[in-house]
Amino acid sequence: MTLYSWLQLIIYLAVLILLAKPLGAYMARVYMGERISLDRALGPVERLVYRLSGIDPRAEMDWKVYAVAMLAFNALGLVVVYALQRLQGVLPLNPQGLGAISPDSSWNTAVSFTSNTNWQGYGGEATMSYLTQMLGMTVQNFVSAATGMAVLAAFIRGLARHTTKMLGNFWADLTRTTLYILLPLSVVLAIALVSQGVVQTFGEYRTVSLIQPSAASESQVIAVGPAASQIAIKQLGTNGGGFFNVNSSHPLENPTPFSNFLEMLSILLIPAALCYTFGKMVGDTRQGWALLAAMTLVFVTLLSAAVWSERSGNPAFTAMGIDQKQTDINPGGNMEGKEIRFGIANSALWATATTAASNGSVNSMHDSYMPLGGLIPMWMMQLGEIIYGGVGSGLYGMLAFVIIAVFVSGLMVGRTPEYLGKKIEAYEMKMASIMILVPVIVVLVGTAIALMSEAGRAAIYNPSAHGFSEVLYAFSSAGNNNGSAFAGLGANTPFYNTALGVAMLFARYWLAVPALAIAGSLVQKKKVPESAGTLPTHTPLFTAWLIGVIIIVGALSFLPALALGPIVEQLMIFG
């Protein structure tokens, strides 16, 4: 691998870790209601939002009310996104005159965007009017991300507070997340992206003349639109739904290596920083660093494997006399489905980051990766989207694993397990188990049903084991709210739209509600003082133990399925 590839990976990780503390500390102040620098500019807006919606932000909620508010808000959002798509033909801001979208596709997309999955069965530029993109997609990009972060804030309060029932106010958390965190970051990122060449216009598609006209055509129609504003939040909010069909591999969605760096950084920025926020809110930042360390160690390991696999290239090409060696004038490696400006390192890094977080945007086509290169993103999702994970949802998913980890270690030494002074008992364990088992069941059962049905098999694009991988990838993505795809799978059919829609709903709300239930139980408990028998959860030992639990659960759940797809394909090529 060239020196430059290493340098780019190292710079990426260094910037990510360096930003975790300042951004994390800022977000902690937002959730603890402390004074922040943006108060002066946005304070009046915040108060106006509360006044217009008739909310008292200081009226706190117990976990059930909090969950009901969250579900009501998301259900309404789902209805609106559905309606916008069905009616876009008669609504304004539709310069291309795009018609109504089918019921099954509209359902899929509505679930997809409200659940922060942003799986896309459709091609953006050929399907969605500007109005649908703005009022449907962009709005949900913000509020679905804010929903995840609000639930996390409530979860953390469950650990930080004691002997009360109250977890905060969902509406206030939603509002403060959107106004003070997501909007300012998005505006800055969007403008930076435009400076690199991302389009941002309400004008219609451009027609240009071809330099070499052909018999078939003398011109090229270039899709444009208000892309930068949507791309900024799609990256920051672990959404991932592209403005264009090919997402961030499109030159007008991601034109330069620098725009690529910014978009890639934005994928993991908030999830990583939330670890510090967590530490700050529970009054012990070492706890946050320990979780961030666990995530980063898993990430770096899997990233190395993905880069190595893609850099090694396709043996079939070598046999044809093609030069795949990486040099300063040749990006080398498996370049099928990758863009020159990104090359191997930035493509594999993006693929690993986007599936570590539940982002799901892509800058290369995962379906064309080598088998091992494709296994990494698939397994990242199957681990439960907790290696950084979705904004908010990643960390509360990780905390479910922490509960399992302290419980198992507690059993080993015969003590009642505790975490941050809270006793972990049967109720918390049951809820944490639901959070870990639901995605596993959704992914495996979904894949099995698809492969047993005619409609499920008909959509497969690549032959042999790779076709199995396409289906497994689709359900891993939907069943963990990621949204990326082995895009050869023709998933815009009534079967997949319906099935994946159901999978996304389960994956989102069967995790969010149990997470709130855990918080509701923990918040009522007394804080037990630390004693000599307390297992410290900020040490390298605990980090290693936590990684072990994650890997064992992930491997035991999915190795048999992976063996039928990418593993057997790898053996067919290299065996």
Add this chain to the structure above:
Amino acid sequence: MISQLRPAFLMLLIFTVIAGVIYPLVVTGIAQVAFPYQANGSLIAIDGKTYGSELIGQQFAAPKYFWGRLSAAGYNAAASSGSNYGPMNPALIEAVQARIDALRAADPGNPLPVPVDLVTASASGLDPHISIAAALYQIHRVASARRLDEVVVESLVEKYTEGRQFGILGEPRVNVLLLNLALDGLQ
């Protein structure tokens, strides 16, 4: 549930206005003032005629032009797409072999090894770039087709080579569209 429906509805309405209307309008306003060229697609206009976007590739098949990446979208910039061929898909091997054959037929006797990016499809189907190796491979063909000295073509390739951004990021590459435009401009 019912008591939360009212705030849910009002909140959604308010955030639709803030995030769905005000936010994109503000970004568009700033973008159109600060970066009008980029915000509108980086279009290349010469004497009132628009020749494409410097960020969007076009289809080139004539020997006198540099060829870009293979495109599963046929360079249709209103319907971007990758090939999505898996590494063992026979269709992938066929597409790659067809491209090798076309390159060899247009320039028999070229002794250089074929760089991988010249025979594989890009992710977007619109990649405007090829690697430097892929440009060097084609110099002989383009120069003969245009009856130009290879040195002239080579210096143009150098001119339209973009290095790593800030000296570090991305891969060095050649913009095929700008290079071909410049070639046409020579004659």
